[in-house]
Amino acid sequence: MPRPRQPGRHRRPEPLVAPEGAPALVLAVPGTPSSATRSLADEVISIARSELPGLDARIGHLDGDDGAEFPSLTSVLVQAAEERTARFEQARAAGLEVKEPEGPVAVVVPLLAGPDNALLRRIRQAVMDSKIAAELTDVLGPHPLLAEALHVRLSEAGLARADRARLFTVATAADGIILASVGGDEAVQAAGITGMLLAARLAVPVIAAALDEEGSIASVAEQLRSSGSQQLALAPYLIGPEIEASVLEEAAKEAGCATAEPLGPYPAIGKLALAKYTTALGISPQQAQGAPVR
Numbered sequence: 001m002p003r004p005r006q007p008g009r010h011r012r013p014e015p016l017v018a019p020e021g022a023p024a025l026v027l028a029v030p031g032t033p034s035s036a037t038r039s040l041a042d043e044v045i046s047i048a049r050s051e052l053p054g055l056d057a058r059i060g061h062l063d064g065d066d067g068a069e070f071p072s073l074t075s076v077l078v079q080a081a082e083e084r085t086a087r088f089e090q091a092r093a094a095g096l097e098v099k100e101p102e103g104p105v106a107v108v109v110p111l112l113a114g115p116d117n118a119l120l121r122r123i124r125q126a127v128m129d130s131k132i133a134a135e136l137t138d139v140l141g142p143h144p145l146l147a148e149a150l151h152v153r154l155s156e157a158g159l160a161r162a163d164r165a166r167l168f169t170v171a172t173a174a175d176g177i178i179l180a181s182v183g184g185d186e187a188v189q190a191a192g193i194t195g196m197l198l199a200a201r202l203a204v205p206v207i208a209a210a211l212d213e214e215g216s217i218a219s220v221a222e223q224l225r226s227s228g229s230q231q232l233a234l235a236p237y238l239i240g241p242e243i244e245a246s247v248l249e250e251a252a253k254e255a256g257c258a259t260a261e262p263l264g265p266y267p268a269i270g271k272l273a274l275a276k277y278t279t280a281l282g283i284s285p286q287q288a289q290g291a292p293v294r
Contacts, residue, residue, distance in 0.1 A: 016283070018054035024080045024106040025057045025277045026073065026134070028123045030116075031241030033061045033070035040240055040265050041111065047270025052278070056080075060108075062122055073108070073123065077130035081105045104135045107280045109273045112139040113146060113237050113263060114190040116183030137276035141237075142190050145268035147197035150179070150235050153260040159233040160202055176229025177206040178220050178255055180248070181237040184210060191237040198235070205229060211243065211251055221255035232257035239263050 025048060029041045038059070045057045058080065060073030071079075084101050091098040110123055120139075127134050140146070154160035159174045177198065181191040191208035199206040205227065209220040217234075224232055234252045240262040252259040263269060 016052060018052050018056070019281075019283065021084075021101065022054075022056065022281065023104045023135075025055060025274070026076055026080065026106045026108045027057070027059050027273060028062060028073050028108050028110045028126070029059060029241055030062045030111065030119050030123075031243070033064055037061075037241045038069065043265035044111065044270045044273060047265070047267055048274040048277070051271060051274050055274075055277075058106075060126075062119070062126065073126040074130045077106055077108075077127065077132040077134055081130075081132045104133045106132065106134040107277045108134050108136045109276045110137070110139050111239055111269075111273070112242065113141045113194075113239055114181050114183055114187045115139055116187055116242065118183070119242070135280050137280055140239075140269065140272040140276065142193035142197075143268075143272060144194075144197055145272060146194050146237075146263070147201060149263045149266040149268050150194070150198050150237070150260075151201050152266065153263065154202075154233060154235055157233075157258065157260040159258055159260055174229075174231050174233035174257070175204050176224035176227075176232045177202065177204060178217060178224070178232060178234050178257070179206055179208040179237050180211050180217065180234055180251055181208055182210065182212045182242055184212065188216075194237065206235075208237070211247055217251045218254050221257065234259035236260065236262040239269060 027041055027045060029037060031037055041059045045059060048057055049055050058076050060076035061070045062073055064070045064072030064075070066072050066075045084105055088098060088101050108123065108127055110120060112119065124136060127136055151160060155162040161173060179191050179195045179198070181187040188208045188210050195206040195208050205224060207220045207224060210216040221232055232255060234255060234257055236248055236259065248259055
């Protein structure tokens with residue numbers, strides 16, 4: 001038997017489930033498909049499903065091969081549309097009174113922390129090529145939860161204190177952070193917003209730089225050192241699949257500093273992907289703490 005609902009204004013909110021017949025959430029994953037990339041995307045999807053039971057969540061690779069393991073974004077959208085039509089026809093054949101499906105088949109969420117116009121154009125083209133009614137959301141950042149994720153990745157690498165409230169020091173803690181992004185000037189500006197939030201958490205200067213712009217990382221490193229920072233750290237403002245790992249390694253060598261891991265499947269990534277989906281549909285699950293920054 002279900003438990004009686006607790007009365008009063010302090011009762012717990014009713015858990016939200018995905019509406020019946022809701023569009024699929026399709027995670028658009030950039031980069032070269034690999035088992036590591038697929039595992040990362042699976043974890044992000046798992047987090048989103050745990051936040052919204054009943055969610056139809058799928059993974060579409062921007063450079064997929066249309067095989068079972070790495071399906072392309074276009075083929076995933078086509079399959080979602082075919083399955084929705086099949087469910088409707090089966091229900092009607094069974095004599096059920098059902099409305100013909102309407103609205104978008106899917107909501108496509110780019111697995112990107114910041115804007116990258118080249119990748120976003122390719123994602124948009126893949127959606128158009130599918131000829132399926134689908135809605136494309138914005139990228140995941142900037143957002144306070146991404147600043148939290150960056151802080152955690154730096155602390156895991158021994159480059160930042162895990163908690164400012166605890167009065168202990170880390171011998172290798174950085175006193176200047178290079179926030180590395182991809183996507184040109186627009187991406188650097190967007191990363192800078194999250195960088196300000198990270199600087200407030202760490203109480204050290206944080207400056208964004210472009211991994212895909214020659215000399216940008218070295219220039220920011222020099223800027224930080226000239227302003228008094230002696231021990232620098234590279235914090236990738238990336239989820240992971242966007243670039244090859246060797247690019248980060250070269251950037252760290254260029255700056256002469258240690259580097260943290262990319263954001264990866266940090267829980268905030270799954271929550272932000274779901275938030276983009278629910279906002280597009282106008283439904284409101286329990287919001288992750290921290291309001292979006294625009």
